[in-house]
Amino acid sequence: MTTLTHLQRLEAESIQIFREAFSESERPVMLYSVGKDSTVMLHLAMKAFAPSKLPFPLLHVDTTWKFQAMYEFRDRVVRDNGLELIEYHNPECIEKDINPFDHGTSLHVDLWKTEGLKQAVEKYGFDLGFGGARRDEEKSRAKERVFSLRSAQHRWDPKQQRPELWHLYNARKAPGESVRVFPLSNWTELDIWQYIYSEQIPIVPLYFSAPRPVVKRDGLWIMVDDERMRLEPGEEPEIRNVRFRTLGCYPLTGAIESDATTLPEIIREMLITTTSERMGRTVDHESAGSLEKKKQEGHF
Amino acid sequence: MPHVHDELLAVGIETYLERQEHKSMLRFITCGSVDDGKSTLIGRLLYDSKLVFEDHLATLEVDSKKVGTQGGELDFALLVDGLAAEREQGITIDVAYRFFSTERSKFIVADTPGHEQYTRNMVTGASTADLAVVLIDARKGVLTQTRRHSYLVSLLGIRHVVLAVNKIDLVDYSQEVFEQIESDYREFASQIGLNDVTCIPMSALAGDNITEVGSNMPWYQGVPLITHLENVKVDNELQSLPFRMPVQWVNRPDLDFRGFSGQIAGGTVQPGDSVRILPSGRTTTVERIVTYDGDLEEAVAGQSVTITLADEVDVSRGDVIATSLAPPGVADQFEAHIVWMDDQGMLPGRPYLLKIGARTVSATLAQPKYKVNVNTLEHVAARTLELNEIGVCNINLDRPIPFDPYDENRDMGGFILIDRFTNATVAAGLLHFALRRSDNVHWQAIEVDKHAHSLQKGQKPCVVWFTGLSGSGKSTIANIVEQKLLEQGRHTYLLDGDNVRHGLNKDLGFTDADRVENIRRVSEVSGLMVDAGLIVLVSFISPFAAERRMARERVEDGEFIEVYVKTPIEVAEERDPKGLYLKARRGELANFTGIDSPYEAPESPELIVDTTSLPPEAAADTIIGHLRERGFID
Structure with a gap:
């Protein structure tokens, strides 16, 4: 008898979800955000359809404020794997030069990402989007479905969510409605890292420690990634050995001081670390239950 | 996470990771109410054996002092609850999935809080569980709700049960009380076909028999809960079934390759095995088992693979590839248990969509033969089924499907019903047997047509x-x-x-x-x-x-x-x-x-x-x- 390891089981389940969702949709797309969860999700998707090529495009709803290293990594992944990438920028944000400094975190994220995603879904007529959310990220995610129905207005109605039994997923929807599918639902942060390690999946170098120019703001190390970074009076960038536990827009993403330059060291740090994952993202700090609220409004 | 620290320090990260690679996985469901200490138990498992991060812990400490029920001590229930807030926000309280792991195993816990909607939620959580932990308050013994939970556990085909006799500290760690509850429960469990039952006396609050036996119950000869969970093996049962793989997707990258992708629902398969395609009944041989990481010599239940066949046979999504030595039945009329899950009751005669494996067909239900009172297990006459009711009905499909009885293979006998207009998932069903073999069914040829x-x-x-x-x-x-x-x-x-x-x-x-x-x-x-x-x-x-x-x-x-x-x-x-x-x-x-x-x-x-x-x-x-x-x- 063969005993499957927990990673083999998680992998097989995610693949089953990919194939099921793809078979029951007209125009699927994968929401790709370049981070480690997206990277694992993409790796699983390629496994699900091999030897065929990935039968749907990636959609990157960009804010223009990501780390340079993320754009470089993204373009290399797309090129090396022969993928189709759709990059979307909310034209209203470009026109009004929406940025985290003048407009605040909440509006910045809302317009670029939440609004941008809605626009992209409508423009391309996607009826199903794969997302990399996990149930262990936050208390309110613990009861999220694998297949999550969104109304024609992109809203998540908790009352309309369907019971999910066995491995049977109901992907049916009325015209205009869409489905978000989360193949990583049952993965934990440790599973993700463990899988990256055992499958030797390349990730954005920002996850590894390196000397980087940073300033300290509200207790977080913020990296000065390009000349658009606005320094407060008296702020002087300093070089520190830092790395990121989560990636987003650089002015909004806190780094931690660390000397971990290899995957085992990262995992080791993570295992004995003291803060949970979303602490590094300022968006969650603004109001309690803000993730839940964002989800109802159509954020991933 | 004391054990992680100790282990890391002892062996170093590389060895630690190496060990992690061999972890197994178990899914279980916890049945019981907050009064039985269910949330406390789950919170304790998360706290004792997984990553409870420091910021979560800080929140827990604050909340324990503020709203806890343990006089300022850590109230583990708060790690998982947060339900009052959800109720206020009008969010459906149903199944929450929690994760924790030990050195040897990863666990996925389906937590189904609340009394309302209990049947629907518990059935959902139980559908993917390998094991059920049934909680009992040692002071109260086997109650009506214990029977209800156990009936649903047996209905959903969960073979392993742990009877967690909790709050044993409140009966002075009495062996007598424990043994009385154990014997009451075993008598009832055997009546409903639950035979693999392990009874463990414990205190989730005090930590007795959760990760360690402790010294309060010298009379207890068994292992603590976690050790028991780590030792449950489920792969064996699935792999000993006959080979089944519902085809999810026909994989055709080019004209030279035609594979059939799916997750193996039972048994094992090797190149050269003789297989039958259902419902068509064509027989052929497995040529290759293809994955992204290369071809396999063997694939087993639970794995997602792509199979190529020696002959050019017609196979499409929803078909089942099965061992030709013991193929599944094919039929279009069944008797089934139906668990109704929608606010709008069942309408006998109305066509619903039925999804089983990777196949969706049209189905109509006859009036129920009876419904089951889940508290007394009595059969009650019924004309329809309302939300949270369970009944037995005949079901008619518009075309024949391959199936195994649910008791033999959950993935080959479990189905959902979907309303064709609202698209809601309105019911779960468990196929028991075919009312007639469909190969006996053919329309009488009428010449004057x-x-x-x-x-x-x-x-x-x-x-x-x-x-x-x-x-x-x-x-x-x-x-x-x-x-x-x-x-x-x-x-x-x-x-x-x-x-x-x-x-x-x-x-x-x-x-x-x-x-x-x-x-x-x-x-x-x-x-x-x-x-x-x-x-x-x-x-x-x-x-x-x-x-x-x-x-x-x-x-x-x-x-x-x-x-x-x-x-x-x-x-x-x-x-x-x-x-x-x-x-x-x-x-x-x-x-x-x-x-x-x-x-x-x-x-x-x-x-x-x-x-x-x-x-x-x-x-x-x-x-x-x-x-x-x-x-x-x-």
Whole structure:
């Protein structure tokens, strides 16, 4: 008898979800955000359809404020794997030069990402989007479905969510409605890292420690990634050995001081670390239950 | 996470990771209420054995002091609850999934809080669980809810049960109390077919017998909960089943490769194995087992793979590839347990979509044979099933499917039902056995067929279905249409309430379920009359879109003409030719369409006749004109 390891089981389940969702949709797309969860999700998707090529495009709803290293990594992944990438920028944000400094975190994220995603879904007529959310990220995610129905207005109605039994997923929807599918639902942060390690999946170098120019703001190390970074009076960038536990827009993403330059060291740090994952993202700090609220409004 | 620190320091990260690679995985469900200490138990498991991060811990400490029930001590229940807030936000409280791991295993816990909706939630959580932890308060012993939970556990085919006799500290760690509860429970469990039961006395709050035995119960000879969970092996059972793989997707990267992708639902497979494709029954041989990481020599239950076959056989999504030594049955009529999960009750006779494996078919349910009282396990007579009710029904499919009884293979015998209009998942079902083998079913060949009948009458048969509110003028218009057709020498028949309700359907009332059955019979009769070559005029309120669709599907494409006789309710009520609205308004007539029962207007009928602007005579001419245009009459 063969005993499957927990990673083999998680992998097989995610693949089953990919194939099921793809078979029951007209125009699927994968929401790709370049981070480690997206990277694992993409790796699983390629496994699900091999030897065929990935039968749907990636959609990157960009804010223009990501780390340079993320754009470089993204373009290399797309090129090396022969993928189709759709990059979307909310034209209203470009026109009004929406940025985290003048407009605040909440509006910045809302317009670029939440609004941008809605626009992209409508423009391309996607009826199903794969997302990399996990149930262990936050208390309110613990009861999220694998297949999550969104109304024609992109809203998540908790009352309309369907019971999910066995491995049977109901992907049916009325015209205009869409489905978000989360193949990583049952993965934990440790599973993700463990899988990256055992499958030797390349990730954005920002996850590894390196000397980087940073300033300290509200207790977080913020990296000065390009000349658009606005320094407060008296702020002087300093070089520190830092790395990121989560990636987003650089002015909004806190780094931690660390000397971990290899995957085992990262995992080791993570295992004995003291803060949970979303602490590094300022968006969650603004109001309690803000993730839940964002989800109802159509954020991933 | 004390164990992680210790282990890391002892062996170093590389060795630690190496060990992690060999972890197994177990899914379990916890059954019990907050009163039994369920949230405390889960919180304790998360705290003792997984990553409870420092910021979560800080929140826990603050909350424990603020709202905790443990006098300022850590209240583990708060790690998982947060339910009051959810209730306030109006979020459905159903199944939450929690994760924790030990050195040897990863665990996925389905946590189904709350008493309301309990059956639906527990069935959902249990459907993927390998094991159930049934909690009992040592002070209370085996209660009605213990029986209810255990029945659902056995119904859903969970073979391993842990009876967690919690709060044992509150009965002074009494061996006597524990043994009495154990013997009571075992007696009941064996009656419902639960044979693998492990009983563990514990205190989730104090930590006795969770990760360590401790010194409070020297009389207990067994292992603590976690050790027991780590030792449960489920791979064995799945792999010993006959090989089954529902095909999810036909993988065709180019003309040279044609593979069938799916997750193995039972058994093992190797290249060279003889397999049968169901339902077609073709036999061939497995050529390769392909994955992204290279070909496999063997694949086992639970793995997702792509299989190529030695012969060019026709295989599509929903088919099952199975060992030819023990293939599954194929049938289109079953007896099944149904767990109803929707606010809108089951309507016998209405077609629902049934999804099983990777296949979706159309299914109708007969009236339940009985429903089960989940507290007493008694069988109770029922005409329908409401939310959270469980019953046994016969079920009819529009085409045969491959299946195994649910008790043998969950993935081959478990299905969901989907409402065709709301798209909601309305029920879960468990197939038990086929009522007849479908290979015995074939239509009796009738030589004088529909074509012969219609040739004889010199017309193309069809159904003209009039739908609309009471008093909209359906029957008046239908009568004129029939007269006009008769004048032209057509062969017709008019079905309406007057000639059907008094005879064929006189056993039916006006409840939703009866309305569905009423229309089902009328559809069936009109279908037979179309076979007889007639132009059938049907005049019924027929308020539900689903039943009109059923009637449409009873005949061939293009043979059904839906005429929506459109009249605003105020106008119909004003006319009130039979005085029915008056009665309904006075409360003497229940379930009256438009008053206290809904009318679902057709979305895309072939014809709409607006009687506020079109007199009956002109409406009839419009319909005759349509029949002529469509070539039913010349």
